[in-house]
Amino acid sequence: MNPLNLAKDLFFPRICAACENILTPYENHICVSCHIHLPKFTPDDITKEILSKKFWGKIPVKNTYSFLQFTKNGPVQRILHQLKYRNKTELAVYLGKWFGNELKINDFDKxxxxxxxxxLHPVKKKRRGYNQADCFAKGLSESLQVPYNEEALIRVSFTETQTNKSRFKRFRNMEGVFEVEKPDLIKNKRIALVDDVLTTGATLEVAGLELLKAGCQELSILTIAAAL
Ligand SMILES: [Zn+2]
Known part of the structure; x- marks a missing residue:
């Protein structure tokens, strides 16, 4: 352990993104206890089916996997909050690598x-300084050894998903929000579309539809967390 890092830990203790306990010098982002106890989905066929149901009758999705199970006020909500508002880009990369290693067991990389x-819309990305979905994609890319791209699909409208609207209105509201900027990169590819959290699936549905319209051969969905 670098003595400088030890001193830094002493004056600016790093805390676990899930439970907020102080990390030891040998832990990064998530403490050992949370590593074991975080509510993870098992990437098996049953989970895949439960999560894929969110897209049934809407868009054809080959696989839907989420890493962690979202519960209100739970550790996973704390993690998501930090990814979104606390500039925790490295945490998103870290989670991507961790999830990717687990997906590899099921040969998902193939x-x-x-x-x-x-x-994100460019204005929003500029304001936040990063897109947490891209950071997660980067981590997944490293462990799965599959390339990721930040420019092929773009967000052209600022519209947010509005959870108080009906599914149909929400969908209509989001039409035209995404555009494929580089169709050559999408055509005939088996693509994993990645986001931080899967709730209604409306955003992923609209973004996924654009990829399919551009000739994406097969669409899968991966998210850091999902609410059942
Ligand atoms: Zn912890």
Whole structure:
């Protein structure tokens, strides 16, 4: 352990993104206890089916996997909050690598050619300084050894998903929000579309539809967390 890092830990203690306990010098982002106890989905067929149901009758999705199970006020909500508002880009990369290693056990790396994060509107990205979905995609890309791309799909409208609207209105509201900027990169590719959290699936549905319209051969969905 670098003595300088030890001193830094002493004056600016780093805390676990999930439970907020102080990390030891040998832990990064998530403490050992949370590593074991975080509510993870098992990447098996049952989970895949439960999560894929969110897209049934809407868009054809080959696989839907989420890493962590979202519960209100739970550790996973704390993690998501930090990814969104606390500039925790390295945490998103870290989670991507961790999830990717687990997906590799099921040979998921052999089922995709490209990873794409759900884009933020450029104004929003500039304000936040990063897109947490892209950071997660980068981590997945490193462990799965599958390329990721941040420019093929873009967000052209600022519209947010509005959870108080009906599914249909929400969908209509989001039409035209995303555009494929580089169709050559999308055509005939098996793509994993990546986001931080899967709730209603409306955003992923609209973004995924654009990829399919551009000739994406097979679409899978990967998210850091999902609410059942
Ligand atoms: Zn912890």
């Amino acid at each position: 089922e995709i050619d490209l990873i794409i994060g759900v884009p």
